[in-house]
Amino acid sequence: MSMDKYRGIIPAFYACYDEQGAVDPERVRALTRYLIEKGVKGLYVGGSSGECIYQSVAERKLTLENVMAEAKGKITIIAHVACNNTADSMELAAHAESLGVDAIAAIPPIYFHLPEHAIAKYWNDISSAAPNTDFVIYNIPQLAGVALTVSLLNEMQKNPRVVAVKNSSMPVQDIQMFRDQGVEVFNGPDEQLISGLAMGAIGGIGGTYAGMPQLFLKLWDLTQAGDLANGRILQNEICRIIYKMCSTRGNMYATIKAIIRKQGGPDVGGVRAPLANLVESDMAIVDECVDMIAQATAKYC
Secondary structure (H helix, E strand, O other), X not given: OOOXXXXXXXXXXXXXXXXXXXXXXXXXXXXXXXXXXXXXXXEEEOOOOOOHHHOOHHHHHHHHHXXXXXXXXXXXXXXXXXXXXXXXXXXXXXXXXXXXXXXXXXXXXXXXXXXXXXXXXXXXXXXXXXXXXXXXXXXXXXXXXXXXXXXXXXXXXXXOOEEEEEEOOOOOXXXXXXXXXXXXXXXXXXXXXXXXXXXXOOEEEEOOHHHOHHHHHHHHHHHHOOOHHHHHHHHHHHHHHHHHHOOOOOOHHHXXXXXXXXXXXOOOOOOOOOOOOOOHHHHHHHHHHHHXXXXXXXXXX
């Protein structure tokens, strides 16, 4: 099976809210159009950046429906469908398949520490609800509280729909370890995209990509051309921008949404409580981030 549709830069899609904090279909469509115009390979919808654990099943369906209304047939769409119970996750998986997404993805269940056989059943049950759709395992142990192991991956590889791992663990070694099992891997941590690609990742899925897509697209081009020297320089610039994004009192996703607005992109609102929205003193940092992105874009792109 060709994996070409997954190769490249895939921003994680942000939750889009109106002034009252409800999911706004038109803002979802506007952000989708904005990112398509930037030239990204695809979108990862309904994951951490999409504030999935703070949204209802209905809200997550509404978001994906409006992304697909703009994106279907134009770019690759991976829909994260995991909820903290199997039934809701299967409902979202079936819904995603009905819309024609390219793949579904899922973190493991959080809070209760389940044995590997129970995690495998959870993932396989989700996959069974979308029997004609690729499945991506989402490994993010620092948030989920459980890490993907080789033994669990081997068990999941009995499912022919499992095509890749979205690996957001910090050790780059994990990418090599999972690839040695014969599965493709997406790099997760934005701060180490060049390292993940050097270790053989098929592409990157990242939560800061949408705030500076041109920089990540350039980094992809440099690595594909084998120019790791200039790629390293650009990656370091990207990391400094990310550190600045994380220095606000508000949540990083609130910061990035404000950056997009300042760049002339769509207004997609703030973040949902208990995530913290920006305070007035954060706006100077937002402006600094916008300037840093503009300077790096002028210099490297």
